[in-house]
Amino acid sequence: MTYLGHLLAHLRKDLRLEWRARDSVNGMLFFALLVVVVFALAFDPTAYPTIARQISGGLLWVGLLFASMTALNQSWSRELRNGVLDAHRLAAAPASAFFAGKALANFLFVTAVEVVLAPVFAVLYNLHPLGRTSVLLVILPLGTWALVGNGTFFAALSLRTRNRELLLPLVLLPISAPALLAMIQATTAVLTGESEPGLWINLLIAYDIVFTTLCVLLFDFVLRED
Amino acid sequence: MQTSSSTPSKNTQLFAGLWLLATLAVLAVGYRQAIFVAPAEATMGDVFRIFFYHVPNASLALVPPYINLLGSIGYLYWRGKNPDRAAKSDALAIAAAEITLMLTTIGLVTGMLWARPIWGIWWTFDERLTTYLLLWLLYVSYILLRRLSSSGQAYTLAAVVSIFAAVDVPITFMSIRWWRTQHPGPVLTSGKVDHSMLPAVFWNLAGWAMFSLLTLSFRYLLERRRQRIAVAQAEAFLTDDPAVFAPAAGVPLRGY
Amino acid sequence: MDIEEFARLHPIAYVHLAYAVVWGLQFGYAAWIAVQWRRAGREERRLKLSETKGTNLI
Secondary structure: OOOHHHHHHHHHHHHHHHHHHOHHHHHHHHHHHHHHHHHHHHHHHHHOOHHHHHHHHHHHHHHHHHHHHHHHHHHHHHHHHHHHHHHHOEEEEOOOHHHHHHHHHHHHHHHHHHHHHHHHHHHHOEEEEEEEEHHHHHHHHHHHHHHHHHHHHHHHHOOOOOHHHHHHHHHHHHHHHHHEEEHHHHHHHHHHHOOOHHHHHHHHHHHHHHHHHHHHHHHHHOOOOO | OOOOOOOOOOHHHHHHHHHHHHHHHHHHHHHHHHHHOOOOOOEEHHHHHHHHHHHHHHHOOOOOOHHHHHHHHHHHHHHOOOHHHHHHHHHHHHHHHHHHHHHHHHHHHHHHHHHHHHHHHOOOOOOOHHHHHHHHHHHHHHHHHHHHOOOHHHHHHHHHHHHHHHHHHHHHHHHHHHHHHOOOOOOOOOOOOHHHHHHHHHHHHHHHHHHHHHHHHHHHHHHHHHHHHHHHHHHHOOOOOOOHHHOOOOOOOOOO | HHHHHHHHHOHHHHHHHHHHHHHHHHHHHHHHHHHHHHHHHHHHHHHHHHHHHHHHHH
């Protein structure tokens, strides 16, 4: 089996598991909706359209970040049952394919949530973007991958520690800070139309490339750790 | 296996004592230069004297992250080949991480004490403050990870996180620079500092560098001693020694 | 006298406070290491003692 074959096998398995249970996508979607509604209650965005444009990029990403964090731990703890993870550690397949398959699956789940969430968000916050909205189609996947790639890696890392639910945000948030800054700034630039998002998109691309490489290189250490 | 004693030799102790005395002397000179000799700055007045302690400590904080990175890479490289060298690398990594945390804390607190009388606010999200805050958060999370993970895994997981943190620092630095720029530029290299101020800066830089080096070595030796205890406890456990079941109060079963 | 006025009149107070923070943190950390060092040393000696006892029993 080639590397790509391993990767696709892992991806297929995760997608099938999710299709049968639909736990994480439903959970994430409802959680993100709740965050959006709670923020709307706190700030009343429809009364102040200019402020809504300025803050809604940040709110959207913060909501997605917290929502995806609820699913990231689940996606690995699923592997703990029946000693599946130990079987993976013994398997001859490359560890990074295991990681990449799971990260891709998580990426697809969060993207699905975004597809539903974005229109709801625009309606609830009465958003009229002033920049080119088509650029969001680049920013959203790049930002999602930045969150989910590192998130999947650190969820695996905190899997066998004490307080794993606590540890994931503690490690993930400081390391994701530049990516969060870039995706929020880029989204705000598109929504307000006041500046160009180009610089932040480049930063996101660089961040994605650097950290995906690092995750793939170091995942072997994390998986085979006892 | 014979666990040799971790008490340093008489010569090492003597050297450390002399080093401490020299450090204290340099620090005393630095204090005198900063408070009594250097003139008050033209616009900021006496508050400027905070810089004589703030700049050396905050600049020194940028050195131990590299030591931490080297220790972590060393651990990952040697852990399967040379357990002793791997343990040494790991001890160096945790010592450097704690020194980083302490120096960034000093940089943040003294910076805030300077900002309050000069800017009128304790805190603003400008370039360098945010960078230091994120540096501080990164190493807090590194140390927390070591505390929260159980014995066997802590070293590897922490080493992996350390590499992530080291790669993250330049990216954070650049992104924050594009985001905000308000901090007074690098004080030493911009040539704005009057020559009468320089002795105070350099004496304090030397003094705190010497002291940080001393604490770094001491913390390293402490971690080595804790590692020896962990090994001895594991061996006692294997030979069913009852002593292992009653560890002395306040001593963790292993160093974190 | 409120705190704003105090700050204006005595800027040197901030300097002394900042210096105290630096000395306190640097030396406090060193003192913490020294305390841990002694504790770990006691534990190490205790384990050595029990090690020899164990070999005597066998």
